[in-house]
Amino acid sequence: LTDQDDASLAAQIGAALVRAAEHRKALVKSRLEALQARQAAVVGALMPEPSKLDELRLSVEQLAAQAERQRAEIADHERQLAQLRDRQEDLSRQAEQADGALRERCASLIPGLPVLSRQGEAQWISWIEGRLVEAGLAFEPAADWREELDFRELDEKALALLAPLCGTIADLEVASSDLAVARASLPAAIQREQEALDRLTADLSLRASQAGSRYGRILEDLPQPPAEDSPERLEQIEGILTYVEATLGRFAVSALLEEQMLEALQS
Amino acid sequence: MKRAEAERLLAEIGGEVEVRLRGHAGLLRRLLGNEPNQDHPAWKLAAAETLAEGLLERCAGLLHPEVSAPTRALLEEAVTEGPEALARLAADFDERLRAADAPGDRLQALRARRRCLELRAACLDHLANIFDARRSRP
Numbered sequence: 001l002t003d004q005d006d007a008s009l010a011a012q013i014g015a016a017l018v019r020a021a022e023h024r025k026a027l028v029k030s031r032l033e034a035l036q037a038r039q040a041a042v043v044g045a046l047m048p049e050p051s052k053l054d055e056l057r058l059s060v061e062q063l064a065a066q067a068e069r070q071r072a073e074i075a076d077h078e079r080q081l082a083q084l085r086d087r088q089e090d091l092s093r094q095a096e097q098a099d100g101a102l103r104e105r106c107a108s109l110i111p112g113l114p115v116l117s118r119q120g121e122a123q124w125i126s127w128i129e130g131r132l133v134e135a136g137l138a139f140e141p142a143a144d145w146r147e148e149l150d151f152r153e154l155d156e157k158a159l160a161l162l163a164p165l166c167g168t169i170a171d172l173e174v175a176s177s178d179l180a181v182a183r184a185s186l187p188a189a190i191q192r193e194q195e196a197l198d199r200l201t202a203d204l205s206l207r208a209s210q211a212g213s214r215y216g217r218i219l220e221d222l223p224q225p226p227a228e229d230s231p232e233r234l235e236q237i238e239g240i241l242t243y244v245e246a247t248l249g250r251f252a253v254s255a256l257l258e259e260q261m262l263e264a265l266q267s
Numbered sequence: 268m269k270r271a272e273a274e275r276l277l278a279e280i281g282g283e284v285e286v287r288l289r290g291h292a293g294l295l296r297r298l299l300g301n302e303p304n305q306d307h308p309a310w311k312l313a314a315a316e317t318l319a320e321g322l323l324e325r326c327a328g329l330l331h332p333e334v335s336a337p338t339r340a341l342l343e344e345a346v347t348e349g350p351e352a353l354a355r356l357a358a359d360f361d362e363r364l365r366a367a368d369a370p371g372d373r374l375q376a377l378r379a380r381r382r383c384l385e386l387r388a389a390c391l392d393h394l395a396n397i398f399d400a401r402r403s404r405p
Contacts, residue, residue: 095284102291106277109298113270114312115319116347120269121304123349124315141310145317155321159329161353162322165342166329168360172367174333186370193377200384207391215394222390225383229376238379241386248393255400 131157268301269347322346 116124129139131154142148149155171179208219223240226233273294280290304312323346330339345356 092284095288099284099287099291102288102295103277103280106273106291106294106298109295110270110273110277113268113273113298113301114304115270115316115323116349117269117272118304118306120319120347120349120352121307121312121315123351124318125307125311127350128311128314128318139311139314141308142314145314146321149314149318149321155318155325158318158322159325161350162326162329162342162346165353165357165360166326166331168357168364169334169338169342170331172360172364173335173338174331176333177331183367183371186374190370190374190377193374193381197377197381197384200381200388204384204388204391207388211391211394214398218394219391222387223383225380229373229380231372231376231379234376234379234383238383238386241383241390245386245389245393248390248397252393252396252400255397259400 127158128154268297271343271347273298319346 114121128149132139132152135152137152170177174180211219222244223237225237276294280287280294282290303309323343326339326342326346330342341356345352
């Protein structure tokens with residue numbers, strides 16, 4: 001390389017350095033501008049513009065005024081509500097008093113009503129008349145009907161209509177009566193009886209099958225209890241069986257005697 | 268309207284005060300509008316009323332203390348409705364009594380049936396004795 005070449009290279013390097021410096025400067029400048037723009041945007045976002053601040057201030061004032069008005073309205077409503085509550089309590093008291101008075105009035109009128117319905121009145125009048133006619137008496141006005149009914153024994157006759165019914169009611173409803181106690185024990189007694197009957201039926205069936213045709217038609221001809229629980233039919237069958245059992249019993253005794261006699265003759 | 272019906276209606280009125288007010292007002296209207304029976308002379312009505320009142324008073328004495336309130340009410344109702352209602356009630360209770368006695372009848376039938384089977388068993392015993400005696404004969 002010559003000195004001339006060195007000078008040219010140095011000039012080139014110098015020029016390149018100058019260009020690099022300029023480029024760097026331009027880059028720094030552009031970055032700074034971008035940063036400033038971003039900063040402005042952030043500040044703009046955080047800090048509203050003065051005109052908007054005024055709007056906000058106005059809006060806040062309006063809201064505060066509205067809230068004040070509403071507070072006043074609420075207070076007014078609460079006053080009205082308290083008044084209405086008082087009024088309601090007053091009306092409730094009045095309604096209770098009126099209801100009590102109505103109830104008392106109703107209760108005071110009830111004793112003046114007849115004991116009998118229209119139908120009851122007609123029927124008892126007819127009944128009294130009928131009993132008096134039977135006794136050859138006329139149905140006429142009386143000064144004291146209690147005495148008159150007692151004198152004519154009509155109250156006793158009417159009571160006679162009730163007495164059997166009262167007895168039936170007692171038989172049905174009085175749990176401590178002998179009848180009720182006996183009735184309460186019936187289900188268990190029925191079950192016991194049914195079980196005994198089932199055992200007896202099975203035993204008889206076994207004995208009949210074991211006997212087979214040994215007794216000819218005698219077993220078949222013995223009357224059977226009927227399928228239905230007719231008391232009359234059961235009583236009839238029981239009567240026949242009682243008679244047959246007694247007859248067979250006599251035959252058995254007779255056969256035994258006969259056997260004993262034959263043994264005596266043979267010995 | 269008869270007394271017992273009005274008493275029942277009065278007793279049934281309950282609930283909120285508005286409901287009670289309406290109920291009492293309605294009953295009062297009915298009570299005030301209740302016309303006496305014009306179909307019979309007053310003295311005949313008095314005779315029937317006196318007889319029924321006496322019966323109702325003595326009803327309580329006739330009934331056993333254990334008889335329930337609904338049954339007492341039924342009986343009193345029948346008295347106020349007349350002898351025919353009493354007869355119907357008596358027939359109804361007779362039917363109930365028959366139904367209540369049905370298990371007793373069933374037990375009697377079972378016992379009769381058992382006696383029949385016992386008699387059949389006794390007949391079998393006798394037959395066995397008779398045939399055994401005959402068979403043992405040389």
